[in-house]
Amino acid sequence: GENVEQHPSTLSVQEGDSAVIKCTYSDSASNYFPWYKQELGKGPQLIIDIRSNVGEKKDQRIAVTLNKTAKHFSLHITETQPEDSAVYFCAASMTTNAGKSTFGDGTTLTVKP
Amino acid sequence: DTEVTQTPKHLVMGMTNKKSLKCEQHMGHRAMYWYKQKAKKPPELMFVYSYEKLSINESVPSRFSPECPNSSLLNLHLHALQPEDSALYLCASSHAGGEETQYFGPGTRLLVL
Numbered sequence: 118g119e120n121v122e123q124h125p126s127t128l129s130v131q132e133g134d135s136a137v138i139k140c141t142y143s144d145s146a147s148n149y150f151p152w153y154k155q156e157l158g159k160g161p162q163l164i165i166d167i168r169s170n171v172g173e174k175k176d177q178r179i180a181v182t183l184n185k186t187a188k189h190f191s192l193h194i195t196e197t198q199p200e201d202s203a204v205y206f207c208a209a210s211m212t213t214n215a216g217k218s219t220f221g222d223g224t225t226l227t228v229k230p
Numbered sequence: 231d232t233e234v235t236q237t238p239k240h241l242v243m244g245m246t247n248k249k250s251l252k253c254e255q256h257m258g259h260r261a262m263y264w265y266k267q268k269a270k271k272p273p274e275l276m277f278v279y280s281y282e283k284l285s286i287n288e289s290v291p292s293r294f295s296p297e298c299p300n301s302s303l304l305n306l307h308l309h310a311l312q313p314e315d316s317a318l319y320l321c322a323s324s325h326a327g328g329e330e331t332q333y334f335g336p337g338t339r340l341l342v343l
Contacts (some may be wrong), residue, residue, distance in 0.1 A: 151331060159336035161273065161321050197258075206272050217286060218332065221270035 119144040124223025127133045130197050131229050138224045140207035141189040147209040150190050151218070152181060164205075165192070192198050199226045232255075234335035238269050242341045245311060251338045252303030253304040262304040263332065265298060265320040273320055273334075279304060282328070311342045 120143040130136050142150075148169035153161035161170040165173045167181045167190065174181050178197075194201055204225050210218040234255045243249050253262065261280050265273035278286035279298040293315075295307040305320055318337040324330040 149330075153334075158336075160322075160336045163331055163332065166331060204270075217275060217278070223270070225270055 118172075118207055119147055119211075119219040121207060121219045123207050123224060125224060126222065127225045129222050129227045129229065130157045132195055132197060132199060134195050136228075137193045138192045138203070138205055138207070138225055138226070139188075139189060140191070140209075140221050142209040142219075142227075143188065144209070145188065146211045147219075150181070150183060151208050151210075152192050153206045153208065155206065155223075156170045157203075161206060185207075190229065194226075197226075199228050202226055202228045234321055234323055234333050236319075236335040236338050238338055239336070240339050241309040241333055242343065243308065243311065244343055245313075246310075248307070248309045249338075250308065251306040251319055251321075253303055253306075253323075253335055255333070256302055257323060257333065258301075259323035259325055259333070260301060261324045261326055261330070262298060263322040263324075264294075264304070264306050265322065265334075267320055267337070269320040274334075277306075308340075313341075313342050315343045 123140045151166035155166045165179050165181050167183050179193045181195045204223045207221040207225045208218040225229040237252045263278050264276040265288040267273045275288050276290045277296045282298045293310050297305040318339050320337045323337045324332045
C-alpha cells in the first residue's frame, strides 16, 4: 500500500520567516495531495491541495509544489505568523482507492513572536 | 455550509457501557468517514461509507459498529470498549472517494475507563 513520509516532525521559526515541510510518497498511482492544518482541540482543516496534473499551486502565503518523478511534494508558508502554529499533515490518495487517504505523521510548527 | 458537526464533544464511558457518536453534514456529500486519532499521531481511517453503503472497513474490531441512516448522517455505535480505545474520533465527508477534498468535523474526545 501507499506510504507517506513527512519531515521534519517539529519545526520552529521566527515570526516573518518561511517554513517548509516536505513529504514523499511511494505509490506512483497517487494523484491527489492535500495538506491539513490541525489546531489544538480541533479537527484537521484543508489548507491547500494539489492534483497530479499540476506542479505548483499558491494561495496567498501558502504554496504547494509537486514533483511526480521524485514522488515528493512540499508545503511552503511565507511570512509566518503566530496563528500559523499548529500540526500540519500531508496526505496522498488515488481516485481508484475511493476514500482512502494515507497521511504523513505530521509536523508541529511553532512560530515564535 | 461547509461544516461537519459531531456530537458529543466529549464522552466518558465505562467498559460495559453502550454509547453512540453522531456526525452530520449538509453539503450534499455522498462519502462519509470515521477516523480515530491518538495524541500526536495522524488520523487512522476506520470506515468509509459511499452512497450510504459501507465501502471500506479497515479491520476495525466489532465493538465499533458504524451506521449511515441517510446521506447526511453517520453514527458510530460503541460497545464494550477498552481503555486503549480512548482517542479523538473524527468524522469527515467528501463529494466522492479518491481525490475529493475531505472536510473534517471537530471530533469527539472519548475516554474509556
